[in-house]
Amino acid sequence: MLLDRSRATSLAIFCKVVDNYGDIGICWRLARQFHEEHGIEVTLWVDDLHSFRRICPDVALNVDLQRVDHVEVRYWRDQDGQFAPCDVADIVIEFFACDIPPGYISAMAQCEPRPVWLNLEGLSAEEWVEGCHTLPSMHPRLPLTKYFFFPGFTAKTGGLLHESSLEEAREQFQSDQAGMAAFLARFGLTPAETASLKVSLFCYPHAPVPLLLDAWQGGDAAITCLVPEGVASDAIQAFLGEEARPGAARKRGALTVRVLPFVAQPDYDRLLWSCDLNFVRGEDSFVRAQWAERPFVWHIYPQDENLHHVKLGAFLRRYATGVESLSVFSRVWNGMAPDGAAVDPDWNGLWTELHADMPTMLRRAKDWKQEVLANGDLVSNLLNFARLRGSEAG
Ligand code: TRH
16 A cells, blocks of 8 residues: 555654753654644654653653653664664654664665655754755665755744744743742742742853852842752852752842752743743753743853854844844853953943843844744644655655
8 A cells, every 4th residue: 555645644753862951852842742733643763761851751761662742752772674664654854963773764765655854953043044944865875865954043944843832821821920939939939039030040061150140149139040950060059058959049149049950841941931031052942942932041052163153143143133232141151252352251241231131132032932933833844844745755
């Protein structure tokens, strides 16, 4: 019986965890959304169940095959040579150009019709992305074509991961002050901390956290900084004067620092929705902060030869229009001198400017969200593309 790939009903995602939680964080969101919103049978191949379990505590370790939230999760270790055409999904996604098992590729080549094979790339606001989005690449030996699929911020890209139920959930949460206070109280926040300016802090270890904490401590505004365990540990430990474990907290001057446990993904969204300002990093928390409709500052994942500075600049040119203080603050936060010159940043000044611009940042956050959501969501865009390619092949 010939399969009809234009009505694709199954999908495989291959995820290699290079670092941290973003790779699996994104793949897990993709997997759930394909199933929940489009009824697709999803198999998620992942090579690191420990990272996965941090963001999704239902995941069991050292299990080859498990079902989590209706997604088949396969522990990807050495399964090459074990694949037949019947194992191949209608749509195959390799995440961030990870090399999927050669045996799976051979099985794909034996399928009739062939699956739609996509390489889902990393997110960037750079202009070249539009020219590369959906470009095909022929396999050198086998009758297979792989397509590059780029998430992005414009209509000529694949858009961003965004669940259809997200807006309603966020609006409901943010309009329920008592519920939000109860959520924060779970982490030990006192009423005074809940009433203060709440900042969540998620960044890489090289961020200049001690300097920012100094500025906050000596400032006028009461600030509560919520830091997930394991983030900026040295700086947080120095501030606390004790180990930065969940529950640890200390007030100095205007600043209270409180260490939070690393929570499951849905609670991390709620944390972003609860705070007045979010410091986020990488790719996935960066996108979630955009959906929170709250001001945010991005710590970008570092790359060789400071390539990430180019990416940061590209994003700020699109996002920080009309909010110069955010642009300057973000560059300095990421180790980038504002005009390419070496600077000894004045963190009090940077913070004062950013703080004063927070109402403008809030308005920008709302407008930006409407702008990027007009491009559709990544999962729907990807499925439409795959089904179109599938109908051409069939
Ligand atoms: O963890 P990251 O640094 O991941 C990075 C980036 O994705 C980067 O682009 C990639 O190349 C590199 O990994 C390999 O930051 P990111 O992308 O924000 O992912 C964090 C994930 O962790 C995200 O899904 C949110 C989730 N999270 C929780 O579930 N609970 C928490 O308490 C926190 C702080 C995060």
